[in-house]
Each structure stands twice: as structure tokens, then as C-alpha cells.
Amino acid sequence: MPTPSTNRLALSYELFPPRSMAAGNLWTTIRELESTAPDYVSVTYGANGGNHDTALTLLSELVGRTTLRPLAHLTCVGGTRNSLRRTVTDLLDLGVRGVLALRGDIPDGYVPPDGAVDHAVDLIELIRDVERGNAAQLAAGRIAVGAAAYPTRHPESATWQQDIEVLAAKQAAGADFAITQVFFDASRYAALVRRARDAGVTIPIIPGILPMTSLRRVRTLARLAGIDPPARLCRRLAHAGSEADARRIGVDATVGLLRAALDVGAPGLHLYTFNQHSSALAVLDALNLPARNGAPTESEIA
Numbered sequence: 001m002p003t004p005s006t007n008r009l010a011l012s013y014e015l016f017p018p019r020s021m022a023a024g025n026l027w028t029t030i031r032e033l034e035s036t037a038p039d040y041v042s043v044t045y046g047a048n049g050g051n052h053d054t055a056l057t058l059l060s061e062l063v064g065r066t067t068l069r070p071l072a073h074l075t076c077v078g079g080t081r082n083s084l085r086r087t088v089t090d091l092l093d094l095g096v097r098g099v100l101a102l103r104g105d106i107p108d109g110y111v112p113p114d115g116a117v118d119h120a121v122d123l124i125e126l127i128r129d130v131e132r133g134n135a136a137q138l139a140a141g142r143i144a145v146g147a148a149a150y151p152t153r154h155p156e157s158a159t160w161q162q163d164i165e166v167l168a169a170k171q172a173a174g175a176d177f178a179i180t181q182v183f184f185d186a187s188r189y190a191a192l193v194r195r196a197r198d199a200g201v202t203i204p205i206i207p208g209i210l211p212m213t214s215l216r217r218v219r220t221l222a223r224l225a226g227i228d229p230p231a232r233l234c235r236r237l238a239h240a241g242s243e244a245d246a247r248r249i250g251v252d253a254t255v256g257l258l259r260a261a262l263d264v265g266a267p268g269l270h271l272y273t274f275n276q277h278s279s280a281l282a283v284l285d286a287l288n289l290p291a292r293n294g295a296p297t298e299s300e301i302a
């Protein structure tokens with residue numbers, strides 16, 4: 001087992017770009033998340049048909065109007081070397097200094113364009129190449145490049161060994177850290193970390209955690225990860241007597257999963273918020289982590 005780090009835990013959240021920045025309670029969510037002083041907030045890209053422009057708009061608002069540091073997801077599926085180079089340059093121009101390099105989900109009937117970038121590893125190399133070309137502008141800091149890692153086998157991979165080889169290749173291509181796909185069983189996360197370390201992967205592998213308070217989202221994410229949803233939890237969420245009951249059941253289950261991941265040495269936590277702060281903050285509250293720099297403590301609020 002890896003030894004737990006003595007550094008404080010990393011904390012990050014994931015948002016998806018809404019169709020409109022005026023959507024629902026987006027700004028309430030952003031401000032609530034900001035009050036916990038996370039290390040960064042990631043913005044998905046191309047997920048579920050979401051597009052380039054809405055992601056760049058949300059990133060630019062985060063840079064311009066908040067103290068949050070954004071991590072831009074970038075998917076290479078559908079793009080070309082030229083369009084992706086342009087997007088990375090646009091992100092740098094916005095002030096973004098962190099990119100999660102992904103391939104992305106392949107749409108039905110997809111035909112790769114000329115000049116396609118096929119795999120996340122190729123995208124990482126492309127980002128590092130753009131970085132070299134902008135070394136003068138980046139004098140005060142490099143791009144932090146992240147990649148996805150899989151506690152349960154990627155549905156398109158033949159074996160888990162393939163996933164580990166790909167993760168090692170992502171590190172070799174220049175990935176600084178990895179965030180995991182959603183998982184519901186901490187032993188899968190522990191096995192991923194152990195196998196990755198055995199294969200020479202030294203970068204941090206941050207668990208990506210869904211606050212499991214919504215049966216619908218648990219099922220959606222399980223489908224995206226290509227795994228079975230956790231049957232017992234789904235039964236309990238389905239039979240919850242009220243929203244508050246479902247919240248309690250989901251928060252308890254999520255805290256259990258997170259504690260187990262932290263117990264095997266997870267260096268932090270990345271919460272898939274789905275643009276809702278309440279479940280994410282309820283999970284954090286129940287986890288009772290040590291106070292963070294910048295986050296007001298109870299006594300400061302009182």
C-alpha cells in the first residue's frame with residue numbers, strides 16, 4: 001500500500017458548462033464551492049454533446065470573476081491537430097494553466113477527420129508541444145496536464161493491463177497527475193494505485209468521486225464508466241422515504257467510499273458536483289477534513 005502523504009489533501013470539484021451562464025443556481029454553486037478554497041475546479045468539455053464555446057465561456061468567467069483556478073478538460077475526439085493547437089492556445093490566452101487531456105466519448109457513427117488526434121497520449125504530447133512554443137509567455141509557470149485513470153477497466157480496453165500501460169504512457173508523454181473515472185468500490189481504486197506503482201507510475205492518482213445522492217446520476221455515471229451501478233445503494237435510494245432520506249443515504253455511502261480511498265493513500269479528492277454544491281458540501285462536512293488555508297473556519301464565521 002502507498003504511504004499516505006503528509007501534505008494536506010488536494011480538493012477539487014468538477015462543473016459542466018451549462019447551456020447558458022444564467023442557468024439556475026450556477027453562480028450560487030460557484031460561490032459556495034469557492035468558499036471552501038478548493039485547489040482547482042475542472043470544467044468538462046464535449047461531455048454529453050456540450051460544446052467548445054460554453055466551456056470556454058465558463059472558464060473565462062471563472063478566471064475573471066472568481067478566485068478559483070480552473071482545470072480545463074480537453075477532449076481530442078472530433079478535433080484535428082490544428083484545431084486542438086488553437087484551442088490550447090485559446091485556453092492559455094484566457095489565463096488557464098491546467099488541462100485535463102482526454103480522448104472523450106466517441107459519438108455514434110464517428111468518422112475521424114483528416115489530421116485527427118486519436119488518443120489522450122497524443123493530446124498530451126500536443127499540449128506539451130504548444131507549451132514549448134509559448135515558453136516565453138509561460139515564464140511564470142508551466143501547464144499542469146492531467147489524464148484519466150481507470151479503477152475499473154475502460155470499456156474499450158481488452159485487459160486492465162492495457163489500462164495500466166496507457167496510464168504509464170500518459171506519464172511518459174508528460175502527464176503530471178491523474179483523476180480517476182467514477183468507481184463505487186474502494187478496492188478497485190486501491191488495486192489501480194498498486195498496479196500503477198508496480199508499473200513505475202509515480203504521478204498522483206486522485207479519486208474522482210460522485211456524491212451518490214441521486215439515483216439517476218449514479219446510473220448515468222455507471223453507464224459512462226461501463227460498470228454495474230451499486231445494487232444495494234440503488235435499492236436504498238429508490239426506497240428512500242424523502243429527499244432528505246435519499247440525501248442522508250447517499251452522503252453516508254459517499255463518505256464511506258472516500259474514507260476507504262483516503263485510507264489506502266489517496267492524495268486528495270475530486271468531486272463530480274454536476275453543478276450542485278449541496279451534496280458535495282454535505283459530503284465534505286461529513287468527512288470532517290482538517291481546516292484548509294483560505295477556507296473560513298466555523299469560529300471565523302461565528
Ligand SMILES: NC(=O)C1=CN([C@@H]2O[C@H](COP(=O)(O)OP(=O)(O)OC[C@H]3O[C@@H](n4cnc5c(N)ncnc54)[C@H](O)[C@@H]3O)[C@@H](O)[C@H]2O)C=CC1
Binds near residue numbers: 047102105120149154
Ligand atoms: N468529456 C469529459 O470531460 C470527460 C471524459 N472522460 C472519458 O474518458 C474516456 C476516454 O478518455 P481517455 O482515458 O482520455 O482516453 P484514452 O485515449 O487514454 O483511452 C481510450 C481507449 O483507447 C485505448 N488506448 C489509449 N491509447 C492507446 C494507444 N496509443 N493505442 C491503442 N489503444 C489506446 C485505451 O486503452 C482505452 O481503451 C472517454 O470515455 C471520455 O469521454 C472522462 C472524464 C471527463
Ligand SMILES: Nc1nc(=O)c2c([nH]1)NC[C@@H]1CN(c3ccc(C(=O)N[C@@H](CCC(=O)O)C(=O)O)cc3)CN21
Binds near residue numbers: 016044046050220274
Ligand atoms: N465516459 C465518460 N464520459 C465523460 O464525459 C465523463 C466520464 N466518463 N466520467 C467522469 C465525468 C462525468 N462527466 C459528465 C457526465 C455526464 C454529464 C451530463 O450528463 N450532463 C448533462 C446534465 C446532467 C445532470 O444534470 O445530471 C448536461 O446536460 O450536460 C456531464 C459530465 C464527464 N466525465
